[in-house]
Amino acid sequence: MVREAKANRRLETKFDRVDHLLFAALMIFLASQGLFLLFSPDLGLHLVAGEYTFHNGLPETNVFSPINGDHPLLQHEWAFQVFSYAITAVAGTNGLVWMRLVVVLLIGLILHRTLRPGRGYVAGVACLALGLFVAHPRFAWSPELFSMLMLAAVFKLLIDYIEGRGNQLFLLPLIFAVWVNVHGYFLAGLIVVGCFAAGEFGEALVRGNSTGRAMRLIGIGVLCAIATLLNPYHVEGAIYPFRVLIGLLTVDSHFNTAVAELLPPRTFKSAWAVKAWYPLLVIFAVASVAQGRKVRFAYLLTALAFWLMARSTYRNIGIYGLTLGVLSAVQWQTARTWKSLELPIARLSRWGTLALVVVLLGMAGFIATNRLYHAEGNLRVFGAGVARWLDPAARDFIAEHIPADSQVFNSFDHGSTYLWWFYPERRPFIDGNGAGYPSEFFAEYRKLVRCNESLEPLMRRHRIGWVYLGLDKRLARCLYRNPDWHPVFLDSDTIILVSQAPEFAEVRGKFDLRADLARGHISGWEPTPLPTLLHRTTPRSELVLMRFLGRIGEPRAARTVRQHVRKFSPEGKNSRN
Numbered sequence: 001m002v003r004e005a006k007a008n009r010r011l012e013t014k015f016d017r018v019d020h021l022l023f024a025a026l027m028i029f030l031a032s033q034g035l036f037l038l039f040s041p042d043l044g045l046h047l048v049a050g051e052y053t054f055h056n057g058l059p060e061t062n063v064f065s066p067i068n069g070d071h072p073l074l075q076h077e078w079a080f081q082v083f084s085y086a087i088t089a090v091a092g093t094n095g096l097v098w099m100r101l102v103v104v105l106l107i108g109l110i111l112h113r114t115l116r117p118g119r120g121y122v123a124g125v126a127c128l129a130l131g132l133f134v135a136h137p138r139f140a141w142s143p144e145l146f147s148m149l150m151l152a153a154v155f156k157l158l159i160d161y162i163e164g165r166g167n168q169l170f171l172l173p174l175i176f177a178v179w180v181n182v183h184g185y186f187l188a189g190l191i192v193v194g195c196f197a198a199g200e201f202g203e204a205l206v207r208g209n210s211t212g213r214a215m216r217l218i219g220i221g222v223l224c225a226i227a228t229l230l231n232p233y234h235v236e237g238a239i240y241p242f243r244v245l246i247g248l249l250t251v252d253s254h255f256n257t258a259v260a261e262l263l264p265p266r267t268f269k270s271a272w273a274v275k276a277w278y279p280l281l282v283i284f285a286v287a288s289v290a291q292g293r294k295v296r297f298a299y300l301l302t303a304l305a306f307w308l309m310a311r312s313t314y315r316n317i318g319i320y321g322l323t324l325g326v327l328s329a330v331q332w333q334t335a336r337t338w339k340s341l342e343l344p345i346a347r348l349s350r351w352g353t354l355a356l357v358v359v360l361l362g363m364a365g366f367i368a369t370n371r372l373y374h375a376e377g378n379l380r381v382f383g384a385g386v387a388r389w390l391d392p393a394a395r396d397f398i399a400e401h402i403p404a405d406s407q408v409f410n411s412f413d414h415g416s417t418y419l420w421w422f423y424p425e426r427r428p429f430i431d432g433n434g435a436g437y438p439s440e441f442f443a444e445y446r447k448l449v450r451c452n453e454s455l456e457p458l459m460r461r462h463r464i465g466w467v468y469l470g471l472d473k474r475l476a477r478c479l480y481r482n483p484d485w486h487p488v489f490l491d492s493d494t495i496i497l498v499s500q501a502p503e504f505a506e507v508r509g510k511f512d513l514r515a516d517l518a519r520g521h522i523s524g525w526e527p528t529p530l531p532t533l534l535h536r537t538t539p540r541s542e543l544v545l546m547r548f549l550g551r552i553g554e555p556r557a558a559r560t561v562r563q564h565v566r567k568f569s570p571e572g573k574n575s576r577n
Helices: 002-034 043-056 078-112 121-138 143-162 171-179 186-207 212-227 235-249 253-258 277-290 297-312 314-334 336-368 371-376 393-401 412-422 439-449 456-462 474-481 502-510 513-518 540-551 555-568
Strands: 407-410 464-470 485-490 494-499
Touching: 002 078, 002 121, 002 336, 043 078, 043 412, 078 121, 078 143, 078 314, 121 143, 121 277, 121 314, 121 336, 143 171, 143 186, 143 212, 143 314, 171 186, 171 212, 186 212, 186 235, 186 297, 277 297, 277 314, 297 314, 336 371, 393 412, 393 485, 393 494, 407 412, 407 456, 412 464, 439 474, 456 464, 464 474, 474 485, 474 494, 474 540, 485 502, 485 513, 494 502, 513 555, 540 555
Parallel strands: 407 464
Antiparallel strands: 464 494, 485 494
């Protein structure tokens, strides 16, 4: 027994030394996921709204819309928007990239603090890494990223409390007082506190434990709910996420299909994070079984709640990955079945640590060379700066050829960028802000972009003479084939068309896109091969352009794009119109 104890101590000493190596590998793995070009479609809206709020205070109506300018606007993310504007004012858009990297690393650091060196540490880090990998598609610069940061802090405080490692629950109301002004996901934080309180109360009833911890959690949950009233809109701001949730489930169901991130995760089967969805759930289930009769009810309830939330909406995959990752990690470390295996696990832990380090660094390299994003068909690009498709030639074309007083009908996912480019001289038809428009407006927009209704009544009502659409919209193909519309600009992401109204005759005379495409020439498009450390690929948007050209019946132009795609993209070699 003495010899075994000495062996354990020696092995634990060696294991403690490589903990730092494993932690460094985890941080490098996270850095590879947090460092990529800015590409969020809502980025422009947040920056413009932040600048407006910083100089003029919170707007009462939708001042960013030329059509719905009198519609009430509840700017519930105002703190994030002002913070974003302040960063760009000081450090430019690259400052957002580096700040995002800092936030992602902070999320990993806080979650890592829930683990303890020693038994099960390697398995815990592996669970965290998998959970954060599942969450990484939601690491864009957005209010949701800060929600994940605050959710990580909530988990750290609650896990420490019920595991008997400390009691700093007094910090929770402070977190919620900030969170309510940043993002509506503070509702997810309240769900976590409620699940922990219900779990502790259930354990007290089933196992005969004291209800003291449960009552304290209930009390702190009430204080957290009260803290959400500390926002400029008070009760209205606190209940806003509930109203949005009810609306998405009922009257605003059309909004679900208009926004891609509100679709179920199965819609994004090519994303590796979605493929890791069920393995993470299985790992959590196995970790729970390993706890035996001592499994924490709080962990089970929380995991169930977040699984249900993410199962229906891809947007929730970030908080799902974070939640199941940290809960799996904590349960693996505290599993009672490890006790009889402590010595062999200690002997294998160093090799397991080195193997996990190799895996994490390998995945970091896979991501940093853009190979993961290319395999997924993702628009992300590793590095600092602004993605090309947020700064295309379309901006220069609009500024030069479309009069500032002309109304442009744009697609939902391009409105925020349009706002960023031109506000206040120009304002988009729709800017991506769900809170600033009535539900019937969204319903009409959805019917239009799906070609279920004619655009003519809307044109006459709002004097619309131009259309600026993403190539993935059915309306783009419909209008290209419509002789009442004249295409004047095309790149790998968007198309611009002008009506046959007499006042636009001069512009129509300058550009004849249909004739150009028939010759195989695309005047607004330039091939942009994407260099990586290991090979060269082509942006996925060029594959979208090639498919668009095939669908509108322009085979010569499609062949021009395909020739370029075949040079740089293995997928393009097998592409068909």
